[in-house]
Amino acid sequence: MIERLLLNLRARDKISAEEESALQSLFEGSTEVGSKTTIVRRGDPLQRSILLLEGFVYRSKDLDDGRRQISAIHVPGDFLDLHGFTLKCLDHDVVALSAARIAFAPHARLHHLTETSPHLTRVLWSLTNRDAARHREWELSLGARSGKGRIASLFCELLLRLRLVGLAPDDAFDLPVSQTELGECAGLTNVHTSRMLKELRCEGVVDFSDNRVVIRDWNALQRIADFDPLYLYLD
């Protein structure tokens, strides 16, 4: 069940067999949620953290004028709200992009883990720090990259993250987002997102259609994004 989480963790740290089973026992049974379900609501008190097993999920924040910003996209093997363990509530919503399967880690068990395994505590801490690193890269995108560059950068990031958990064996992967949602990641309107995707497609760089990203020219995509994977801490 936690294989993909382990792939994530082992990209940076050694996890022993005993530690693996300690992690395993963090979780109680898994659940299915439907597409567009709000999994965690901003401000709600939290008693558990959630691991994404299958499907795609985003974090988002809203402004009063109706504008919305997606601040992260989560792929299988990601914790959705591990930061909620120390923060007690979230400053943002967590919403399913697609149908998803999730597992719960009660905060009491996480607490017990921090009391008994300093190493695993550091490993989980590190996971939330990698979340933050991706937030910083998105700040760079939103503040400094062109529209096309933001989309290219997002595709580069997702390819590497999905490849790590075995969901992008060749240079292609499923991505169940509408162009509107993609625009909400990139700080663009759906209209402009559509235009930028068309350009990327016509230039033979990347093709996004039918909820699937097919990368045709990885070097060109990285160049357009000015992509440097250091921030993903995948070694």
Next chain:
Amino acid sequence: MIERLLLNLRARDKISAEEESALQSLFEGSTEVGSKTTIVRRGDPLQRSILLLEGFVYRSKDLDDGRRQISAIHVPGDFLDLHGFTLKCLDHDVVALSAARIAFAPHARLHHLTETSPHLTRVLWSLTNRDAARHREWELSLGARSGKGRIASLFCELLLRLRLVGLAPDDAFDLPVSQTELGECAGLTNVHTSRMLKELRCEGVVDFSDNRVVIRDWNALQRIADFDPLYLYLD
């Protein structure tokens, strides 16, 4: 020496007297660094984390075309690179905005702390999670707020953070940044930053000049920013 750090921590958690001295003993002697000094360079291997005692510091990332994005501003009492303890190196630079005084926490001591105090470990973990929450809010700013709103939002955030550590007793505070640097926080050019500041000044909302922010109409500033302090987790 760590009074301001403690103010930060105690905004969310109880810290006992023994814990206070455990935190105290994390640090070895303090140092002065000059304005514009790069304190930590992206990619460098790290053996210690740094606490900001006095002065202002930012985190920044660059693109090849010369554009730069500041992803965070740090105020006294902030850890600059506590995330470096688990990440081993940073994905961004850490640079002094003004002359600054810093103290060092060797990673060996942080490691020891995680082995001996689960509670303090969770408390420090929480600090990095609050960093990430600010990153998310900046993503919202950069992706969805207008130029004026981004600047207003930044001023709102800094007021509350500085007030917490006693550096904004009334609705005003020192902020040693140029308009170019302010623009690099907000994803704006120095020219447009200047125009937005002029508007805010002429509307009687906030006055930024001589490296000092004077808030004239706190309600209007919050309204322009669509500011909600939940993400600062100050309770």
Next chain:
DNA sequence: CGTTATATTGAAGTGCGTCAAAAAGTGTGG
């Protein structure tokens, strides 16, 4: 087969960038 989401395209508007020059401030050495 209609009904509703999503994607595409066009035309026009605007917030912000770019370029350039002037004005104001800051520091240095004489």
Next chain:
DNA sequence: CCACACTTTTTGACGCACTTCAATATAACG
């Protein structure tokens, strides 16, 4: 104290990336 160089701020004119509005097309679905 002034003279000088340098940085920062301000202002104007113009251009462009992206938005807005609106219509059409395409796909998804009961």
